[in-house]
Amino acid sequence: MHTESADTSAQKQTNSDFNTTLPLHIANLVCVRAGKAMPFSREQMSAIDKAPIKAPVAVNFMGLSTDEQADRKHHGGPLKAVHQLPTATYDKINAEFGLKVRVGTLGENLTTEAVDGLPEMDESTVCIGDVYQYGDDKINGEDSVQLRIVQPRRPCYKINDQIGQFTKVPNIAAWVSKQGIAGWYFEVVRDGLINADLPVYLIDRPYPFATLETLWQLANSKEKFDANVIEPWLEIECLEDSWKKVLAKKVVKD
16 A cells, blocks of 8 residues: 655645644554453443553554454454544543543544644544554654544444443433544554554645544435535545445435
């Protein structure tokens, strides 16, 4: 796959929320998590409960080498290789439902925090097709990881069961889906090592219109839209196909 260097690639102008040239140091990686498949609710197995990793871990096209997925039909794979979730999602869940859900509960691999007064990485500021580099070009002599956003996460019942292990909770997963705040999945552009405390660089933004916030609004809407609203999304090569199918049904028929 084509890769770029955060240090040497040509400076590019982007019409993004960040409104600056790329590559751009937009955040720091504060935690990397991985999990093992364990017995879960409903006589199922799950690796949603992930623990922080202290040492560098290898990342390949299937994700973190130490991270497991119990349900391979709905989790993991090249188009769900790595999951990132804004910490703000926890703030919103806790405020809405009067809970104290801790960061890391919902199965994310990566947690970041913004730098230099820039906005946090969340659904309103990241776009389908964005490529991020985690770390400078080399980590312990190995390549740093480059990841591309290809789809939002669709929350499932396991969010409810994970949060509701010790207390009865409403359908939080449905609420998170309606709010469009479930984070996103990456595909791996360049294999390498990743660990906490690395700088995060936005190195490419080919579709600055394609924020995840807008994608969720379109997908969740009961209304239909003119073709000129939907067609640009259908032309995004890296957008996962099931999302394109949802959007294609939103076009007003002549």
